[in-house]
Amino acid sequence: MSLDEIRLKIDEIDRELIPLIKKRMECSLEVARIKQAENLPIYHPGREQQILDRVATAAGEDYGVYVSSVYRNMMAVSRALQSDTLFKNAEFGEKILSYPEDMTFKRVICQGAEGAFSHAAANKMFPELTPEFMHNFEDVFKAVEADESAVGILPVENSTAGSVNPVYDLILKYKHCIVKATPVDVSQNLLSIGLAEEVRTVYSHPHALKQCENYIKQHGLKAVEFENTALAAKYVAELNDPTVAAIGSITAAEIYGLAVTAEKIQNNQENITRFIAVSKKPFIAPDSNTVSLAFTIPHEKGSLYSILGRFADCGLNLTKIESRPLGHGFEYKFYIDFSGNIKDERTLSLLSSLESELSYFVFLGNYVER
Ligand code: PRE
Secondary structure, three states: OOHHHHHHHHHHHHHHHHHHHHHHHHHHHHHHHHHHHOOOOOOOHHHHHHHHHHHHHHHHHHHHHHHHHHHHHHHHHHHHHHHHHOOOOHHHHHHHHOOOOOOOOOEEEEEOOOOOHHHHHHHHHOOOOOOEEEOOHHHHHHHHHHOOOEEEEEEEEEOOOEEOHHHHHHHHHHOOEEEEEEEEEOOOEEEEOOOHHHOOEEEEOHHHHHHOHHHHHHOOOEEEEOOOHHHHHHHHHHHOOOOEEEEEOHHHHHHHOOEEEEOOOOOOOOOEEEEEEEEOOOOOOOOOOEEEEEEOOOOOOOHHHHHHHHHHHOOOEEEEEEEEEOOOOOOEEEEEEEEOOOOOHHHHHHHHHHHHHOOOEEEEEEEEEO
């Protein structure tokens, strides 16, 4: 048989399959109506396993695993169809669409000290406000929790050092609304009172030390972790010892009276940190372009795959996926960002469905990222 002939045969088989798939979907919707009336969950893992075992046996050794893969997908689609059609959570959509489009903050809160990269992020996102500094990340969340007019600035990811896991854990703990995000160019510099050649020890935040690992190794320096780049600069200025330096921003050098003895010492010259702004009260700007969510999924084969597939089916581009341990066994909460706006009907419908299907689902925000 030629390629064209085989393809004709496939087309013919597909023509036969479609009415059967549609018939199966109609049955699935009937099941959903019963489940809705009896308040039963959409997902029935026991029933799915029964079907997967049966079809694998029926398809035989050569095709069993492939046929069960087709069915695994088909049942994920069947669940999506059920929730899109019947379980659409109007309450969730109405709540999100009722959020205001803007908000005026009176305070902006960062972690660290003046001259920290959070300071630059705060100036970029809220230039009209003078930042206040907290000792650690959790204090930023607590300050936002206590004051609705305060917005908190937090680093979430660096292009060299990766995710800032403690911040992801706090996002999931406090569930504040993410209202803005921005990338900040991070140039690390050697800051001291003397010459670069005199330096033997460097103090900085663990991420900054990691970003400058090559420089530290090449110059045989002793690296000491400090809470924050700006606080390290402040400490080094107080020590007044030319053998000790901080790694941080040029602004930190200016603020604490240190000399910039070596510039741009980070391994990767394109070193960027992504910062977010969090608020206790939500707002969604009309031109928002990023959505953040957190959820848990059933501890079942293929469940992450099928959830992520739903985003792909809606044409949504995931820009971040992070998993954080739940604290018992190896179960995780997933945090995701994707490009989009919840005013898009398909996006809102997908989120509404997931909200009603998943046992834990948190909408963290839809905001402008630039
Ligand atoms: C179906 C879909 C979802 C359930 O998780 C199990 C099976 C299926 O498509 O076969 C149907 C259904 O909802 C059910 O049998 O409870």
